[in-house]
Amino acid sequence: MLKVRLIPxxxxxxGRMIKTRQFSEYRxxxxxxxxxxVYDAQRADELIFLDITATVENRHFLFDIIxxxxxxxxxxxxxxxxxxxxxxxxxxxxxxxxxxxxxxAAVERPAFITExxxxxxxxxxxxxxxYKKNAKGKNEVFTxxxxxxxxxxxVAWAKEAQKLGAGEILxxxxxxxxxxxxxxxxxxxxxxxxxxxxVTASGGVGTIQxxxxxxxxxxxxxxxxxxxxxxxxxSIFKAHSHMKQKGLSVRK
Amino acid sequence: MIVxxxxxxxxxxxxxxxxxxxxxxxxxxxxxxxxxxxERIVLPGVGAFGDGMEFLRTKGLDRALTEEVIGKKxxxxxxxxxxxxxxxxxxxxxxxxxxxxxxxxxxxxAAEKQGLKIPHIGWxxxxxxxxSPMFTGINPDADFYFVHSFQLQCAxxxxxxxxxxxxxxxxAAVERGNIFATxxxxxKSQDNGLKLLENFIQWNP
Numbered sequence: 319m320l321k322v323r324l325i326p327x328x329x330x331x332x333g334r335m336i337k338t339r340q341f342s343e344y345r346x347x348x349x350x351x352x353x354x355x356v357y358d359a360q361r362a363d364e365l366i367f368l369d370i371t372a373t374v375e376n377r378h379f380l381f382d383i384i385x386x387x388x389x390x391x392x393x394x395x396x397x398x399x400x401x402x403x404x405x406x407x408x409x410x411x412x413x414x415x416x417x418x419x420x421x422x423a424a425v426e427r428p429a430f431i432t433e434x435x436x437x438x439x440x441x442x443x444x445x446x447x448x449y450k451k452n453a454k455g456k457n458e459v460f461t462x463x464x465x466x467x468x469x470x471x472x473v474a475w476a477k478e479a480q481k482l483g484a485g486e487i488l489x490x491x492x493x494x495x496x497x498x499x500x501x502x503x504x505x506x507x508x509x510x511x512x513x514x515x516x517v518t519a520s521g522g523v524g525t526i527q528x529x530x531x532x533x534x535x536x537x538x539x540x541x542x543x544x545x546x547x548x549x550x551x552x553s554i555f556k557a558h559s560h561m562k563q564k565g566l567s568v569r570k
Numbered sequence: 571m572i573v574x575x576x577x578x579x580x581x582x583x584x585x586x587x588x589x590x591x592x593x594x595x596x597x598x599x600x601x602x603x604x605x606x607x608x609e610r611i612v613l614p615g616v617g618a619f620g621d622g623m624e625f626l627r628t629k630g631l632d633r634a635l636t637e638e639v640i641g642k643k644x645x646x647x648x649x650x651x652x653x654x655x656x657x658x659x660x661x662x663x664x665x666x667x668x669x670x671x672x673x674x675x676x677x678x679x680a681a682e683k684q685g686l687k688i689p690h691i692g693w694x695x696x697x698x699x700x701x702s703p704m705f706t707g708i709n710p711d712a713d714f715y716f717v718h719s720f721q722l723q724c725a726x727x728x729x730x731x732x733x734x735x736x737x738x739x740x741x742a743a744v745e746r747g748n749i750f751a752t753x754x755x756x757x758k759s760q761d762n763g764l765k766l767l768e769n770f771i772q773w774n775p
């Protein structure tokens with residue numbers, strides 16, 4: 319039986335690991351390599367790295383980190399942040415990533431999803447969708463790290479991304495990110511029931527029960543979290559064990 | 571020397587690093603010469619069936635592989651698409667001819683018809699169909715990491731070593747003489763995966 323996946327997210331900026339709230343209020347929280355090793359030892363099911371490094375000059379940090387982590391952690395790695403063409407995706411993959419996550423570039427040029435899927439296979443392509451409530455109170459997809467409104471509805475965009483060849487959706491509710499108040503289960507449910515590819519829920523986990531809710535209520539195939547593993551005494555072990563207690567099928 | 575066959579797609583780094591950690595001399599190469607001098611051959615895999623086979627044929631790697639693996643019986647490990655290539659036919663984006671070392675076809679997973687998500691991504695437990703030295707020291711119901719939308723349906727059931735369940739029984743590992751291949755990714759399956767790769771280094775079929 320397929321197990322539900324618990325995925326810590328590691329946000330990177332200029333080679334350091336950071337944490338944000340609603341995509342702002344940056345805090346440095348440590349060395350990403352050390353943190354990745356801890357998650358590996360605690361048997362996380364995958365790792366997601368998202369790089370928000372501002373300058374091209376500092377992008378080499380990302381390659382160094384991915385290569386270093388891939389040498390020590392023999393587990394699936396998804397890497398995203400500023401990937402705009404096939405060559406950049408290939409560079410990320412040859413440094414040890416298994417999947418690439420694309421966000422802004424996919425919205426600007428949807429055919430990019432298909433290009434990557436044709437080249438590396440659908441299951442290598444994760445389309446990352448950031449959304450928040452707009453002034454009219456409606457969910458809207460935002461790019462450029464939550465700063466550019468796109469006019470896209472997240473449900474419609476997730477369906478389109480699937481059609482274009484995405485193998486997975488990484489869905490982040492910007493309003494919830496770093497707030498530790500739980501996932502936006504309503505939107506999550508809408509999207510998981512509209513697509514036939516796996517969806518990873520992200521943004522808002524504050525308790526280990528939120529992870530269970532993301533799967534049971536939200537219909538997610540995988541649950542991502544960051545703050546809970548940094549700022550509380552909850553660990554991957556405790557989260558897995560709680561999920562198992564609640565009847566979810568987790569890895570042995 | 572273990573040679574990891576490079577056909578220009580995806581992550582070969584992890585397979586290489588896993589063998590290095592296990593202390594085995596290893597090289598990534600896309601040339602027929604290196605396949606001829608290899609002691610053991612690993613065919614990893616990401617990408618699409620048709621493009622991958624096309625690449626192997628254009629570079630003459632299919633012939634080199636057949637000479638060394640079928641002719642000289644060198645120990646062979648296929649991973650993911652590297653397992654699917656062993657089939658006679660693949661049905662991903664039209665019909666394509668495979669290496670034909672294992673009888674059967676590569677078909678799309680039936681899971682979608684049952685409301686399950688495709689690709690099949692994540693950790694799934696194995697059911698052993700028969701004993702294999704490649705699983706020495708690994709629990710028979712161990713979890714391994716899968717990521718795929720197609721699977722090889724074996725025509726000869728004696729080739730099948732392990733299955734996993736995802737809506738239907740799917741082929742997880744095959745073995746025929748000196749040929750062994752997994753649909754899952756041992757290089758991404760933490761301790762269980764490293765154990766399997768270690769078994770491959772020591773395997774004398």
